[in-house]
Amino acid sequence: MSNNANITQVDKETNITIAGAGPVGALLAVVLGRRGYKVKLYESRPDSREHDVYQGKSINIALSDRGWLALESVGIADKIRETAIPMRKRVMHGVDGTLTEQVYGVKDQAIWSVSRSGINEQLLDLAEQESSVDLFFNKRLTHIDFVSGCASFSKGKHHIEVDADYVFGADGAYSKVRRLAQETSRFSYSQSYMPQCYIELTIPANENESGDARFKMEKEALHIWPRKDFMLIALPNPDGTFTCTLFLNYEGEVSFNTLKKRGSVTAFFNDYFSDAMTLLENPVDEFMAKTANPLFLVNVDPWVINQKVALIGDAAHAMVPFYGQGMNCGFEDCRELAELIDSHQHDWKKIFPAYQAQRKINADAITELAKRNFVEMSEHAGDKLFLLRKKIEAKFHQIHPELWVPLYSMVTFCPNLPYSQALKIGEHQQEIMNQIMQVPNIENCWQDDFIYQKLQQLVEFHFKDELTARGDK
Amino acid sequence: MSNNANITQVDKETNITIAGAGPVGALLAVVLGRRGYKVKLYESRPDSREHDVYQGKSINIALSDRGWLALESVGIADKIRETAIPMRKRVMHGVDGTLTEQVYGVKDQAIWSVSRSGINEQLLDLAEQESSVDLFFNKRLTHIDFVSGCASFSKGKHHIEVDADYVFGADGAYSKVRRLAQETSRFSYSQSYMPQCYIELTIPANENESGDARFKMEKEALHIWPRKDFMLIALPNPDGTFTCTLFLNYEGEVSFNTLKKRGSVTAFFNDYFSDAMTLLENPVDEFMAKTANPLFLVNVDPWVINQKVALIGDAAHAMVPFYGQGMNCGFEDCRELAELIDSHQHDWKKIFPAYQAQRKINADAITELAKRNFVEMSEHAGDKLFLLRKKIEAKFHQIHPELWVPLYSMVTFCPNLPYSQALKIGEHQQEIMNQIMQVPNIENCWQDDFIYQKLQQLVEFHFKDELTARGDK
Numbered sequence: 001m002s003n004n005a006n007i008t009q010v011d012k013e014t015n016i017t018i019a020g021a022g023p024v025g026a027l028l029a030v031v032l033g034r035r036g037y038k039v040k041l042y043e044s045r046p047d048s049r050e051h052d053v054y055q056g057k058s059i060n061i062a063l064s065d066r067g068w069l070a071l072e073s074v075g076i077a078d079k080i081r082e083t084a085i086p087m088r089k090r091v092m093h094g095v096d097g098t099l100t101e102q103v104y105g106v107k108d109q110a111i112w113s114v115s116r117s118g119i120n121e122q123l124l125d126l127a128e129q130e131s132s133v134d135l136f137f138n139k140r141l142t143h144i145d146f147v148s149g150c151a152s153f154s155k156g157k158h159h160i161e162v163d164a165d166y167v168f169g170a171d172g173a174y175s176k177v178r179r180l181a182q183e184t185s186r187f188s189y190s191q192s193y194m195p196q197c198y199i200e201l202t203i204p205a206n207e208n209e210s211g212d213a214r215f216k217m218e219k220e221a222l223h224i225w226p227r228k229d230f231m232l233i234a235l236p237n238p239d240g241t242f243t244c245t246l247f248l249n250y251e252g253e254v255s256f257n258t259l260k261k262r263g264s265v266t267a268f269f270n271d272y273f274s275d276a277m278t279l280l281e282n283p284v285d286e287f288m289a290k291t292a293n294p295l296f297l298v299n300v301d302p303w304v305i306n307q308k309v310a311l312i313g314d315a316a317h318a319m320v321p322f323y324g325q326g327m328n329c330g331f332e333d334c335r336e337l338a339e340l341i342d343s344h345q346h347d348w349k350k351i352f353p354a355y356q357a358q359r360k361i362n363a364d365a366i367t368e369l370a371k372r373n374f375v376e377m378s379e380h381a382g383d384k385l386f387l388l389r390k391k392i393e394a395k396f397h398q399i400h401p402e403l404w405v406p407l408y409s410m411v412t413f414c415p416n417l418p419y420s421q422a423l424k425i426g427e428h429q430q431e432i433m434n435q436i437m438q439v440p441n442i443e444n445c446w447q448d449d450f451i452y453q454k455l456q457q458l459v460e461f462h463f464k465d466e467l468t469a470r471g472d473k
Numbered sequence: 474m475s476n477n478a479n480i481t482q483v484d485k486e487t488n489i490t491i492a493g494a495g496p497v498g499a500l501l502a503v504v505l506g507r508r509g510y511k512v513k514l515y516e517s518r519p520d521s522r523e524h525d526v527y528q529g530k531s532i533n534i535a536l537s538d539r540g541w542l543a544l545e546s547v548g549i550a551d552k553i554r555e556t557a558i559p560m561r562k563r564v565m566h567g568v569d570g571t572l573t574e575q576v577y578g579v580k581d582q583a584i585w586s587v588s589r590s591g592i593n594e595q596l597l598d599l600a601e602q603e604s605s606v607d608l609f610f611n612k613r614l615t616h617i618d619f620v621s622g623c624a625s626f627s628k629g630k631h632h633i634e635v636d637a638d639y640v641f642g643a644d645g646a647y648s649k650v651r652r653l654a655q656e657t658s659r660f661s662y663s664q665s666y667m668p669q670c671y672i673e674l675t676i677p678a679n680e681n682e683s684g685d686a687r688f689k690m691e692k693e694a695l696h697i698w699p700r701k702d703f704m705l706i707a708l709p710n711p712d713g714t715f716t717c718t719l720f721l722n723y724e725g726e727v728s729f730n731t732l733k734k735r736g737s738v739t740a741f742f743n744d745y746f747s748d749a750m751t752l753l754e755n756p757v758d759e760f761m762a763k764t765a766n767p768l769f770l771v772n773v774d775p776w777v778i779n780q781k782v783a784l785i786g787d788a789a790h791a792m793v794p795f796y797g798q799g800m801n802c803g804f805e806d807c808r809e810l811a812e813l814i815d816s817h818q819h820d821w822k823k824i825f826p827a828y829q830a831q832r833k834i835n836a837d838a839i840t841e842l843a844k845r846n847f848v849e850m851s852e853h854a855g856d857k858l859f860l861l862r863k864k865i866e867a868k869f870h871q872i873h874p875e876l877w878v879p880l881y882s883m884v885t886f887c888p889n890l891p892y893s894q895a896l897k898i899g900e901h902q903q904e905i906m907n908q909i910m911q912v913p914n915i916e917n918c919w920q921d922d923f924i925y926q927k928l929q930q931l932v933e934f935h936f937k938d939e940l941t942a943r944g945d946k
Contacts, residue, residue: 187666188664188769193659294658294659
């Protein structure tokens, strides 16, 4: 079943239990199954391929190059791309309805709107094709023996115990494996709530239309209504609808806590999102009917307990959605784990420490970047000087692509650059751009040659070690 | 029973459940009982006054002025002082056995070695004298309804449900209340393990001696063997013994993980603690028989859930023991809560938010200071330039007590200065002392007048706002 010549097979029977059959758990099952492991994949919910557990809601997420690279490594990227919609730019919607655009990358670079349930189901199908992978739904994890690797699952009053050599917790942001791991010794853990919560809203398709005419706004874009302390975003779906997410403070002056009455909610949408109001389907009813979902980050250490039980994906590093990297990072966990299995020849005494060392530092970096990005999306995206800064960066990137790749592009379009390095380089870049933005009259002279000469000098000074190292290669 | 004229009585029947009858839970029961609340105090362990749950181990802790102030507020300070031993200085034991001293404060200032179980039992006796306080032992908390305030406790197969208006979790570093609170919405939480673990060792008393001659080392001192990555400390007990604590890394070159064989443990003690080796009771046997205890910090937000359930003491802010402030901070929680109850006239809608706002910032500050202090105790305490720095600070404090109180003294001997302010002032002081220590030939000129003139100038510059504000009062 493999499309990768480097895949190695484990040479003795080794059982692995995976808790959680979301996108990351399913991909992990494929990766391990293809390497000869006997995998049992358990999920507490019903099989969404047989039961509509999503109640018709199409929740989409942004897939970018790190995710694609992982999907390519198991040969399913092309199939998923068939229903993915490229988003080539941000379209910012001002309070007065004016639109501003910002392309994400160069040429064909884009991030992709994909259906979370669709990608999950395609990966489950792929896992099921592996003879050594078995799937079990409606089984809720109740206990793990972190020494023996025995995991207990329940369905109603029935309990089963599952022995395994290794256990993976791929059970998401609210991971039960992680909660159980908190009882083990020396397990450092944090969960931090953001001030914002979110609800999902819908922009329906144009009726009686077909093709791209079904879309009420530009299709191949991520739409943002940046309003500083809150924002609305919209991602396109193949059926012509947009799934929108409203991010708003939990408490405070304008917040889910204060917006309780129909009149004030209507005024809120009319005041801040007047152009969206004409597109959204019953936003006021939806707002009043829905419970705001919290946003939180998780940090754990270690990721691997007793060389026996490991966390992966959101279970290890739940982050906020503001960089669109949550699932991409989880997929990257799987891809790099697969490479470690091959390079360490199935020696888990080496694989686990390398996995922890290699992945945690990068998950920490993207978690931090995602947290910072709320300000960029909600506040700066509507700010003229910020947009100018991005334009200068983009122009310099065009002139000297070897000297400057914008941070967003490093994270999104450079899947072989670790997140932690992107973060570090990005911080240097910010210092440099702070200096450039202080050039007098920058609004008018930003296209002049001397700006880019100065940028080049600053880069060569800031990054001299890196540039030397690159030259040495 | 009150010795405080400002105490106010609640005017309608109000029930409060306290989980945890350690020193903080017991003091809280006294504070609430005296204000007319119907208090039920539950403890999972047996009553140590009837059963020796400590198995003869005398664990002592350092009590300082914040703790005394809280104990005075309930009129029990004098009684506890009867068996407390003042520690007026640090005595540092070098690798070669040479001793260096550093006094903690001025005049009679001292920190006090007290028995943890002794102080706990005296507070339980005091709580029991309140007619509105009931104590229950051997009852393990199993569940809390965070909306109704109903708490469930079990003893073996027997379960009881206890209704209350309010619930306090005073159940320590491993708090069950806090663990249950993690399941409530928007509860931010972190537990961070330190690289060090600890075990307790004992220096026995001299046999056939009486009075102070029973002590094998200077009695009225806290003894430290600072060895950079690890350290041993010893606090005196009234029976002539010292309780020692060895802090050592969990893993790494010299660590609990690598010291597994008798030979290497013996060599470790001989190499690093040769003078203590002649005093300690079977340190090698003890080291090999004992399991290393972890050290961790806890940070939670909020401290109060649904205006119904609140955390207090270690349950809210477990910290590392390197500033000797853990119990002092918990006692201060109780004292300030009592003041808030009186000033807000039993209006818990005001008391709880004020308690959270006032205490969390200060607990965060002392948690941070305690973490930093490991380096001061284990590394700097043996460092000549560090000791010189402390001498200069002490001398300046003597000349200008109104301009400079060393950080340690602010934390330990200024119970009305919030921890958060001590931390902030301490950071300014560090910057100032960094400049002073750069004066050429400081080792020889440190007693000269110009040093203290320079210090005065720096203080007046750094603290000009604070000094002006102080002058305005």
